[in-house]
Amino acid sequence: MKNIRNFCIIAHIDHGKSTLADRLLDFTGSVTDREKQDQLLDSMDLERERGITIKSHAIQMDYEFNGEKYVLNLIDTPGHVDFSYEVSRSIAACEGALLIVDAAQSIQAQTISNLYLALENDLEIIPVLNKVDLPSANPEEVTDDIVDLLGCDPEDVIHASGKTGFGIENVLAAVINRIPAPKGNPDEPLQALIFDSVYNPFRGVETYFRVINGSIKKGQEIKFIATNKKYFADEVGTLKLKQLPKKEIKAGDVGYLITGIKDAREVKVGDTITDSKEPTKNAISGFEDVKPMVFAGIYPVDTEDYEELRASMEKLQLNDASLIFAPESSAALGFGFRCGFLGMLHMEIIQERLEREFDMTVITTVPNVSYHAYTKKQPDDIIIVNNPSDLPDPSTLDRVEEPYIKATIITKADFVGNVMSLCIEKRGQITNQTYLTTERVELNFDMPLAEIVFDFYDRLKTVSKGYASFDYHPIGMKPSKLVRVDILLNAQTVDALSALIHADNAQTIGKKMCEKLKELIPRQQFDIPIQAAIGAKIISRETIKALRKDVTAKCYGGDISRKRKLLEKQKKGKKRMRQVGNVEIPQQAFMAVLKLND
């Protein structure tokens, strides 16, 4: 056990965690030349395409150092705030963390939030100044920033480049020298923490665990404490690039377990695995369930695909336990699901995975956060409003509460003014302002979560020219003035276009929604009035003029191919439209409210 090191790589988005992991794998000879590729651990297509990590990924390396053989268990984590729960789980399985800081970008919002997560779990922090190869790198200053943040010595900061491989040997030496070996007693009853699970369509659920005490053997009868279910360990092993079956995984080590479980919900991340006959007395406290932050309806573009959509969502949930959904119906769209997501990126990813992995074309409706409503009749009973149609009639409404977050924004001093105006426009209240250096400022706001959902990230990026990072965590509910803005097309309310909006913004947003819909809904053979309304009161109006001419004069010199391709493209677009009444609405129009400032 003294030669095992368990560590994770944490950082702000894009600071180079996965790339540094590549170099560690190369350097320790954990991958063959043939297996090598950039961000090897980002194994999902979507991760590779977007260049971001969505899921944590554990892998074991063997490394000889000063004549001794070491087993290094590494977990690469995502940087995006939507997936911070992945980071907290990974941290729980480790004794140390590499805190990566981009030498050009310095400390950013998630650097800090992930650092605190690691410190809360008493992890040994190894600061790594990454991307030192960049011409724009600023190693001295950024090292100072890190020293200030951690209170460490400048010599503790390892300079490295995931791109060139510079400093990798030092990183490995620090992992071995500075991170404590796991403690634990191999002779005690089995006590292992489930820190992740992956669904494999052929083998069922693969459970990833970290053994704290005792050991887990192939064939052993085990028990999951929280669910109180018993299984046989059909296969245990270590997580090399490919899984490597073993007879036994001992205290301090990380491994995977296959029990033939088909339902991912049986494996609760944070649960404790123990021996069924000789159970441990110390269940690990476990994790809080991840709570969805935004809700939106997901509907099939083609109503006939409802059952198939359900099946696809269920399968997706096996891979992604943070996705929750419940059936709902809409007058405009028919049957679909109200889904809860960790954030906007998560929502986008789910929609994209449905399309590419399950070939489901879906409509996602305007997202909203979860409100609490109280009626005059029963002012003490919470009505949870996850859907605009759940909001009680204004006349019966006593009050509404909305979720607030504490937002942390790190930006350059030059942009403080811009960022502040944006946050105030978004109903934020500044609670703190700290100059990290003369150049860099940390701002804290209490803000309604709902405001983050509506185009906050893009605006923040614009007003700060890209020099602002953002992190948040929920701080509870606060009173709110909420109205439902309905959209009428051809004088008919389209419920799927309704949005819950703060009363003060309703007028402006209603107007912008009409304008945006006018832009997005293709002209049809009749005029289509678009109206925004609060209750019976129309607050805005636009008209989509009828299409009268839809034919090109001539097919020039017999250029029929080009024309055909043009029309085929047009038809493809139509496949993504939904007929509501006699109006055809393109898929993206349902999310129009998110793009009002484009």
Add this chain to the structure above:
Amino acid sequence: MAGIYIHIPFCKQACYYCDFHFSTSLKKKDSLINALINEIKLRKHTLQNKRIETIYFGGGTPSLLNISELHLLIETVYNNFEVVETPEITLEANPDDLTTEKIIELSKTPINRLSIGVQSFFDDDLKMMNRAHNASESKKCLSVATQYFNNITIDLIYGIPNMSLQKWHKNLEIAFSFSVNHISSYALTVEPKTALHSFINSGKYPPLNEALALQHFNHLVETTAQQGFVHYEISNFGKPQFFSKHNTSYWQGKWYLGIGPSAHSFFGDQRAWNVSNNAKYIAAIEKKEPPVTHENLSNNDRFNEYIMTGLRTIWGVSFNRVETEFGSNTLNRLKKTAEKFIAEGLLNIVNEAKPSSTPKKGEFLQNTSSNSVLKTTNKGKFLADGIAAELFILS
């Protein structure tokens, strides 16, 4: 049977709305004509010995060529292909080129059809489109041309901003007064990257008005019908016997070979097009490598093209042909997707009875197969592309 299209990529000046391929510099004219001649020779086998029924000089402005250049090109076609006895040979010509002298000369060549780019009989319209001719040139050339050619078509543009219905009507009346037997008439269209496009964007020109264009179109359909023209394709109106054979072959799936930069060809299950650049074209032909891009058509491509072209023409989309060529599933699908448009009065199904064989003596005329044909109604014509797209099958 097949056709040959020859593209003459030169114009005196650029009309504001035009996105065709042409150059206003005549410097390369000689080497280009040389290249055209060589391309005809190089590609003489592409039509697989099909006989040539139509030759079409398009552009650009083919009337910029002199008689001997035209002769040379026609002769080259004759020397390399088998041409039917009386082919239709069309020359696109602009009024400013058609002097009395030129018309007389042209009438002595094998060219037997003139397509004259009149566009409008009003000078203000011509100016606003930057045409190179004026209205009196048009009238004069028409009065002469009609004496020497009996097969004449003129181009007219409608839907020009601020063109009143009266003015449009007047344009048509003047056209009729010359007893032309064919009219090609197009709605002014704003193509990307044209001068017109930027003028409208900058507010220098008023934007196009679709309602106005539709009004003009309906008027055009009505009045040409009264004059005995058949509306046989969205933009083409001809007296019986005077339909453009060459253009019709585009819509009816006949083979054609396109010669010259940007020219398109069709070989049954393959389409091809030449590079749209005079210098590149000439260089490639000099190397004896015609700069052609080929595209093989899948079943779906062919079906979609049939729908697209069929709905533009009086011949419509034949259910028999769809069934034999694409199968009964495709036919059923087509019928189903067409229902909506039939209900809206944009498409209709016409039953065209036609005897499948001449009955022998004593036989009842019983094996008459009635063929249903899907066509655009007058109301649907102006929306034909959008309708076609919806009937498409995507792979």
